[in-house]
Amino acid sequence: MSQTEREHWNTRYSTEGARSTEPALFLVEIADRIPDRSRILDVGGGSGRNAIWLARRGHAVTIADISESGLQLARTAAAEAKVGVATIAMDFDEDPIPAGPWDMIVDFHFIKRYLFSDFARVLKPGGLLVFCRATTRNLERNERPPRPFLLDEGEGWSLLEGFELLVAREGWSAEERHEFEALARVPAAV
Numbered sequence: 639m640s641q642t643e644r645e646h647w648n649t650r651y652s653t654e655g656a657r658s659t660e661p662a663l664f665l666v667e668i669a670d671r672i673p674d675r676s677r678i679l680d681v682g683g684g685s686g687r688n689a690i691w692l693a694r695r696g697h698a699v700t701i702a703d704i705s706e707s708g709l710q711l712a713r714t715a716a717a718e719a720k721v722g723v724a725t726i727a728m729d730f731d732e733d734p735i736p737a738g739p740w741d742m743i744v745d746f747h748f749i750k751r752y753l754f755s756d757f758a759r760v761l762k763p764g765g766l767l768v769f770c771r772a773t774t775r776n777l778e779r780n781e782r783p784p785r786p787f788l789l790d791e792g793e794g795w796s797l798l799e800g801f802e803l804l805v806a807r808e809g810w811s812a813e814e815r816h817e818f819e820a821l822a823r824v825p826a827a828v
């Protein structure tokens with residue numbers, strides 16, 4: 639699966655370039671809740687739209703992604719924006735999650751269900767997780783992402799069990815996508 643994913647994303651980034659250079663709307667919405675100069679891990683961060691936006695706001699951001707082509711786009715965009723962004727080429731299915739400890743983890747449109755317990759482990763006590771993923775209902779109006787990459791309706795809440803939920807909601811976005819979006823905090827005791 640991972641080799642297929644790597645080839646898929648390398649081809650996609652090298653033929654189509656960055657998918658977007660705009661940060662996710664939900665990230666912009668919650669940005670004032672991120673402590674200054676946070677140490678942030680962007681999982682499956684691809685070509686870096688969120689990481690570069692966060693770095694511009696003074697955070698120290700590391701992107702971990704399977705696609706070297708995506709990471710190269712991110713490094714080029716970071717250099718153009720005159721910000722530093724660290725990159726790690728890695729496969730979350732094979733490699734251990736970067737140890738941190740992190741003040742925040744950013745996970746947009748990348749779903750590996752087994753990672754949520756790792757997130758709690760590598761976040762600092764009180765650290766934040768921002769997570770956004772489309773649900774199966776998204777297929778009513780959009781062909782992509784395909785079903786294996788979608789959350790079941792209501793599943794987002796169970797993935798975040800043990801986290802304190804600061805924002806958690808599911809519904810149609812302004813961009814006509816049906817998504818689960820959450821900002822969650824790892825309790826000091828985890």
Ligand SMILES: C[S@@+](CC[C@H](N)C(=O)[O-])C[C@H]1O[C@@H](n2cnc3c(N)ncnc32)[C@H](O)[C@@H]1O
Pocket residue numbers: 640643644647657662681682683684685686687688702703704705708728729730731745746747748
């Ligand atoms: C839908 S894109 C999301 C990119 C970015 N988070 C965003 O919102 O623009 C999914 C990303 O996950 C990465 N990815 C897929 N499988 C992976 C794996 N097993 N390990 C690490 N990264 C992976 C892809 O290379 C791609 O950049």
